[in-house]
Amino acid sequence: MTEPLQPASNKPPAPRPSSVTAEILGDPSMKRRRPDPTAIVIFGATGDLAGRKLAPALYNIMVDHAIVEPTLIIGVSRGELSDAQFADKLKPRVAEFSRQKVDPAAWDKFAASLSYVAGEFDNDATYVALKAKLDAAAAQGTRGNRVFYLSTPPAVFPMIMQKLQHHNLIERCVQCDEKPSCRVIVEKPFGRDLKSARELNEMIASYLDESQIYRIDHYLGKETVQNILVLRFGNSIFEPLWNRNHIDYVEITAAETIGIEGRGAFYESTGVVRDIIQNHLLQVMSLVTMEVPASFSADDIRDEKSQLLRSVRNYDLNDVANHAVRGQYRGYRQEDGVARDSQTPTFAAMRFMIDSWRWQGVPFYLRAGKKLAERVTEVNIHFRAVPLVLFKEEAAGSVLQPAVLTLRIQPHEGISLRFVAKVPGENINVGNVLMTMTYADAFKRPISEAYERLLLDCMRGDATLFNRRDSVDRAWELIQPVLQIWEATPGVHPYAPGSAGPVEADALVAQDGRVWRELAPAPGSPAP
Ligand code: BG6
Numbered sequence: 449m450t451e452p453l454q455p456a457s458n459k460p461p462a463p464r465p466s467s468v469t470a471e472i473l474g475d476p477s478m479k480r481r482r483p484d485p486t487a488i489v490i491f492g493a494t495g496d497l498a499g500r501k502l503a504p505a506l507y508n509i510m511v512d513h514a515i516v517e518p519t520l521i522i523g524v525s526r527g528e529l530s531d532a533q534f535a536d537k538l539k540p541r542v543a544e545f546s547r548q549k550v551d552p553a554a555w556d557k558f559a560a561s562l563s564y565v566a567g568e569f570d571n572d573a574t575y576v577a578l579k580a581k582l583d584a585a586a587a588q589g590t591r592g593n594r595v596f597y598l599s600t601p602p603a604v605f606p607m608i609m610q611k612l613q614h615h616n617l618i619e620r621c622v623q624c625d626e627k628p629s630c631r632v633i634v635e636k637p638f639g640r641d642l643k644s645a646r647e648l649n650e651m652i653a654s655y656l657d658e659s660q661i662y663r664i665d666h667y668l669g670k671e672t673v674q675n676i677l678v679l680r681f682g683n684s685i686f687e688p689l690w691n692r693n694h695i696d697y698v699e700i701t702a703a704e705t706i707g708i709e710g711r712g713a714f715y716e717s718t719g720v721v722r723d724i725i726q727n728h729l730l731q732v733m734s735l736v737t738m739e740v741p742a743s744f745s746a747d748d749i750r751d752e753k754s755q756l757l758r759s760v761r762n763y764d765l766n767d768v769a770n771h772a773v774r775g776q777y778r779g780y781r782q783e784d785g786v787a788r789d790s791q792t793p794t795f796a797a798m799r800f801m802i803d804s805w806r807w808q809g810v811p812f813y814l815r816a817g818k819k820l821a822e823r824v825t826e827v828n829i830h831f832r833a834v835p836l837v838l839f840k841e842e843a844a845g846s847v848l849q850p851a852v853l854t855l856r857i858q859p860h861e862g863i864s865l866r867f868v869a870k871v872p873g874e875n876i877n878v879g880n881v882l883m884t885m886t887y888a889d890a891f892k893r894p895i896s897e898a899y900e901r902l903l904l905d906c907m908r909g910d911a912t913l914f915n916r917r918d919s920v921d922r923a924w925e926l927i928q929p930v931l932q933i934w935e936a937t938p939g940v941h942p943y944a945p946g947s948a949g950p951v952e953a954d955a956l957v958a959q960d961g962r963v964w965r966e967l968a969p970a971p972g973s974p975a976p
Contacts, residue, residue, distance in 0.1 A: 483909075485517065485518050485590045486519050487582055490502060491525075493599070499545070501545070501897070506521055507542050507555075509903065515907070535559040539559075579617060582617065595907060596632045606651050612655075618630055632661055633902075649921065663915040664914060666898040668731055669898030669900075676827075679855070698737075698810065699828040699830070699964060700732055701815045701828075706823075707794075707818050708780070712786045715786070720818070726927050727923065731923075746911045754919045757922040765933060772798040775795030775942070776791075778942050780794055791940050794819065798813070799812070799956060799960075800813075815953065817949050821946050822969055826856050827855040849868070867883075949967075
């Protein structure tokens with residue numbers, strides 16, 4: 449696949465099928481230990497996340513026999529519903545969002561594992577009813593193992609934790625191996641700024657040991673994100689080049705075509721920096737840039753990520769405008785629940801520098817936004833240009849493009865490498881070629897959803913893919929100046945839905961002589 453040489457363009461090539469043959473090392477049928485039977489309590493069980501992600505993930509886990517029965521799911525929410533009505537409410541959401549088709553017999557089995565407690569989170573009666581359900585679950589075989597999933601606005605976390613403890617439903621882990629497991633999953637954003645995140649960490653730590661706290665960031669459960677470490681540390685060809693001597697700059701993009709999907713009130717108090725950059729993108733950046741861990745254990749990996757985040761340069765308050773650009777799509781202010789003069793950014797682009805031996809001088813550009821031209825999450829590693837261009841005459845009028853390694857997180861998950869090769873013929877003409885591996889072609893097996901992996905890991909007690917207190921704290925510290933300046937001074941740049949964001953984001957990289965990967969709608973997609 450040879451692309452003719454183009455003037456300096458950064459347009460990504462259309463995804464093409466890969467020609468990669470995968471040789472699977474080890475026994476592919478070997479599965480990890482199945483978790484012990486557990487009761488999973490979901491606070492906020494009638495909310496969007498429970499319907500869109502949690503219930504479909506739990507359904508798929510059950511269909512794939514990844515859990516030991518009985519695993520029971522107890523929803524807690526305000527609405528008055530019976531167990532059967534709760535199951536009926538979830539069914540269409542699972543049908544819509546499950547990666548596997550919903551089969552009537554499998555659904556009946558799943559529905560039998562669901563039950564529901566109606567009540568306010570500040571009402572003791574809710575916890576009395578929950579305790580009765582948990583006791584019944586223990587008698588059915590969960591033996592007291594519990595996971596509490598806080599899928600509610602962060603403001604009610606302290607109330608829920610306090611009530612859970614008051615009703616003896618949580619207990620700090622002391623001799624953990626001898627007791628039924630008791631874990632809490634906390635949804636992101638973990639706090640809304642550095643101060644509230646620290647308070648939240650303090651509050652949860654007053655009830656539970658760090659080993660019982662699972663701060664979820666679903667990006668870490670994505671196969672392609674986990675593959676970043678395998679690619680880097682499982683191949684000897686990349687790591688020697690993975691530094692400032694060979695890498696010119698790195699772009700990390702999370703572009704969405706959807707808007708805020710009716711979540712106006714949530715988004716107004718969150719914005720793109722808290723929603724995507726503080727967590728998902730800084731986590732991806734730390735996996736791309738961290739040093740090699742001593743082992744793949746939870747703490748060794750989390751130590752290295754944390755260490756890396758500590759070397760990211762802090763923004764000076766006076767310098768935020770030089771490193772960060774904010775945008776808002778036109779029409780956002782007309783969405784339900786959004787202020788007519790809202791300054792909430794739906795797009796942000798930022799430059800981060802890492803003060804370490806490996807990365808000194810290499811800019812990391814992070815960009816995320818809603819209602820953009822293309823749905824793509826991708827890491828582009830741009831290698832340095834060759835020191836001497838020997839092909840000037842032959843490639844006259846065109847630009848020899850440096851190699852780019854693309855880690856495609858989603859969709860069309862895979863890896864591609866763009867490099868220069870000779871075009872067959874008598875002359876030394878050069879062209880850019882693209883080598884692509886897609887997971888779908890290489891492994892011919894479905895990729896499971898991030899929430900499936902993360903829920904299973906939590907039930908197993910494996911915290912590797914969850915965020916530790918120190919790295920959450922550091923990520924807030926890094927973006928705090930941006931939040932502070934942006935919240936104090938209006939100045940969000942409008943952009944057209946279906947575009948690549950505000951032009952000011954292009955200027956951010958152009959002033960360093962770099963370009964973003966172009967965002968382009970998929971061929972045949974409807975006009976925005
Ligand atoms: C969530 C954000 O964490 O991630 C959403 O709250 C966003 O606003 C979503 O749409 C994107 O997730 P994914 O897996 O579709 O990239």
